[in-house]
Amino acid sequence: MKIDSIDKQILTILQQDAQITNVELSRKIGISPPAMLERVKRLEKNGIIKRYVAIIDPSKVSKGIFALVSVSLSAHQLASIDQFTKQINKLDEVLECYHVAGEEDFILKIAVSSIEEYENFILNKLIKLNGVSKVNTKFVLSTVKYNTKIKIE
Amino acid sequence: MKIDSIDKQILTILQQDAQITNVELSRKIGISPPAMLERVKRLEKNGIIKRYVAIIDPSKVSKGIFALVSVSLSAHQLASIDQFTKQINKLDEVLECYHVAGEEDFILKIAVSSIEEYENFILNKLIKLNGVSKVNTKFVLSTVKYNTKIKIE
DNA sequence: ATTAATACCGAATATAATTTGATATATTTT
DNA sequence: AAAATATATCAAATTATATTCGGTATTAAT
Incomplete structure (x- = not known):
């Protein structure tokens, strides 16, 4: 179109x-x-507009803790990435997930309500997924910019 | 509330x-x-709902190239982070920017239409901001999950 | 217990979305 | 280039929805 x-x-x-x-x-x-x-x-x-959504202030619904997490898969697991993909899509804590080139395989953006909930997410959900071999967390101190808008030109 | x-x-x-x-x-x-x-x-x-937006398919408006970029500021510049913040908010290529704990200071999500545009962004916009001392790019191979919804409980 | 505040409803009104049929403007075909 | 087709547009009419209103129930505070 x-x-x-x-x-x-x-x-x-x-x-x-x-x-x-x-x-x-x-x-x-x-x-x-x-x-x-x-x-x-x-x-x-035609799918140019995918959907309409309300943007909520996370801090006002007690989901104020964000983390950016890198994940590496073991080599053999990389062959079937779609399994990992499906599992990630089921986890509510994961807002975004990107397959990236470089050292690590995936970068995830996580939202939780507490450090305890984050620990639980990592130990009982993320590292239990098939093939996850390395996980590295960067906690977000503050959100400088959050924009869903892409410039159309 | x-x-x-x-x-x-x-x-x-x-x-x-x-x-x-x-x-x-x-x-x-x-x-x-x-x-x-x-x-x-x-x-x-009460600001629980911040705004309503249409989510566009980036690949259908030729903004199909994403990168996750880490940025470090020089120590003295870190003292005035809000200057960096303001500048970042003016750059249309930057969709998200997080101040993070750890090695690097900021993680940015960038959307551009081509590698050339990306190079131009890095060389002529990002590294020209005050205090930027280190920049590291990870290109996104594919978006596994993109969700603006946070679980309310 | 009494008062005040809040949240709710049904009905009426105002506003906006949507449909319709006609017309103009491109685009393609001959 | 002319004819035919498809596409995009409009004004007007209709349908659907948002919004306002007055009154009532429920909850919270005195």
Whole structure:
């Protein structure tokens, strides 16, 4: 699907405020509400817009402790990464997980409510996954920036 | 502000689907639409819900290259971290930035459209920030999990 | 126990989303 | 280049939803 300049404007706005009304959005960009509606639906149907979410303040729901964790898999396990992938996707504490090039294999972002909960996560969940051979934790002191918006250009 | 069991259900649902209508949400949870509306507004006003956003597929808007970058500041610069913080917040390529405990000072998540753009970001933007003394890049091979939802319990 | 505050509901109203049918604008085909 | 097709657009009408309102129940405080 090809994305034109109007689509880009739509995506830029919706990434910052998904609650904007269709009427207001169409007014801002300068096309009619029905035309806008069709464009947004098309962006959704084609998977450009994946979903709409509410962003919660973690500290206000007692999930204020974050950690960035690197994980290495044993060589033979690396052959079947999708098993690891599936397991990671089931763990609620894992917000993000990236397969990376370099020393370690994966970098995970973890959110928990306490150090005890973190310890429990590492000892009873993460290192019990098949093939996990090395784990290294960096605790987050503060979140400097958290942005779900990617620049559209 | 105190959050009860109904609020938790609301937050859990809105974190997955912020487009749900107030009518549908109230039906799911079992209170009337006006009561639901008041609760959601309260969660917004108290900053529990920070904002609503559309999540875009980066690969479909040619921002398919991600990197995780560690940054160390020189000792004297660490004294005024908020300067670094402000600068980081202005850079569109930086989606997330965490101040971490350990070897390095910050971990950044970067999104760009090409390796050339990445090189330009590092050479002309990141290392030109005051006090940046060490930079180390890990390129993301694949995103295993990307979740903005934190478990409410 | 009494008062005050809070949360709730059903009904009415205001606002917005969505559908419709017609028209214009590109795009492709001949 | 002209005709045909597909696509995008609009204004108006309809449908659905958000929001307001007045009153009632429930909870918390005095």
